[in-house]
Amino acid sequence: MEKGKGVAFVRKWAIDFTDSSNTPSSRDIPDPPGFSRVSIEQDDSSLSRQKKDAESSWKLQKAWEVAQAPFKNLMMMGFMMWMAGNTVHLFSIGITFSALWQPISALQGVGKVFEPYKDKKVDLLGPKLLFIALNLGGLALGVWKLNSLGLLPTHASDWVSSLPPAQEVEYSGGGIPL
16 A cells, blocks of 8 residues: 555554543542552651651741851941940941840840741740840940940049039138237
8 A cells, every 4th residue: 555545654652542431430440559549648647747747847946047147246346346446436336236236136126036937836935935035135245335436434533523522521711810
């Protein structure tokens, strides 16, 4: 026969999906040995549990990273304050008040910082305590710099204007009586 005429060319391994009337449904075909549909449903629940556990461990890890972030800021601020020196001028005062303001504002927003990491399975007490401790360390560094600049009233001479005048202990008069 000539090519293309007469008998149609049929592939040996081809499957015809157009006529589904004489093919058995998927329910009629038995599962292969060792396969169970129940185990798939159990695997889905264990996978979702594993996914939730992985998510909670990720949240805890990120919470610890956020809690340790003030340490980098502490080191940077300490270096900047050291570079500013101990003389009172605009640059050193600006750095010092920035070193005081940043920990104060961070301490006010502790709840907002750790809000994305809240979960029933994640204990945020440790990261929050570390975050607070590092920010208090930054605050102490700023107060130390204020003291080294001489801007903290730590001596009695700093309070002279608020002290009452000293009482006279002696009275002397002299001269020639008239």
